[in-house]
Amino acid sequence: MAQVEKLERITMGRRNICGIVVLLTNDHLHWTEPMQSNTVDCEFRIHENRIVTGELKWQEHASTGTKEKRDVPIFIKGRYQLKWHHYSTVNRDGHGEFRYIYNREK
Template sequence: MKKLKSKRQIFHSEADFQFALAWEIQREYPEVEARLEYAYKIGDKLYHIDILVIHENQYIPIELKYKTLKKSVIFESEEFHLKNHGAQDLGKYDLLKDVVRVEKVLQDHNKFVDGHIIMLTNDPSYWKKDSKENTCCADFSIAADRVVTGSMKWAEHTGAGTMKNREQPIALMGTYNLKWYDFSKFDDKRNGQFRYLLIDVARKTLFFNTPKTE
C-alpha cells in the first residue's frame, strides 16, 4: 500500500483499486503469482477471493473494500468522479464478514498461510467512533484502535429491511486491533482524505480443528 500510494492516490472503483494493487504486488514481488477473483470451494459454498497471491504453493488471500463519499478530483490530468456509497452500517458488516471469510479459507487448508483485509475510503464515519450510542450497528464498529473479536450482532431495534440478507451475527475466531493508516489527501473537506484499514489474519494465531491437507 505504501508503494501504491506513491503512484496512485485515488481510484475510479473497487475494481480499479483491486487491479492496481495486484499489479503493484506483482511488480514488487516478481517471483509470486497474483490472481484476481480466485474461486475456492469449501463444502457446497464457493468463495471468490479478490486477490490471491501464490508463492511456492503457499496461498495468501486478500479481500478489498473501496467505499467512497461523493468526490470529484483531477489527479495527474485524470478526472475521477466518485459515487456516494452510503449505507455505512452495511459496509462495516461486510468488512467484518470478509475477515470471517479469510479465517474460513485459512482454516480449510494449510496451503493458506496468511490473509489480509483492506478497506480504502474517504468516509471518516468508518474510522471515527460513532457519536451516537446504541446505534443498530454498534457491534460492527471498525473505528480506529477498536479491538474486535468473538460474536457481533445487530441491535435488537434494527429493522428487518436494514439487515436484509445480513441477518446472521459475525463470529470471529481471532482478535484484531483495528489500525487505520493515511493514504492520500486532496483538501480539508470531510471527503478530502483517504485512509485505509489493514487487518492481518495469521493462520498460526487462529484456534481451530486440524486442517484438511488432501
C-alpha cells in the same frame, strides 16, 4: 468484518497461506468513534482502536429492512485492534482525506 470471518475460515489449519483484508475509504465516519454507542450497527463499527472479536450481530431494535440479506451473525475467532493509517489527502474539503485499514490473517 464478514471478509475477516471468511479469511479466518480459509486460513485455519493451513500452513503457508496468508489472507489480507484492506479497506480504503474517504468517509471519516468509518475511523471516527461514534457519539452514540447504542446504534443498531454498533457491533459492526470499525473506528480507530476498536477491538473486534467474537459474535457480531445487529441490535434487537434493528428493523427488518436494515437486516435484510445480512441477518446472520458474524463470528470472529481472532482478536483485532483496529488501526487506521493515512493514505492520501486529495483536498482539505469534507471527504478529501483517504485512510486505510488492513488485517492480515495467517
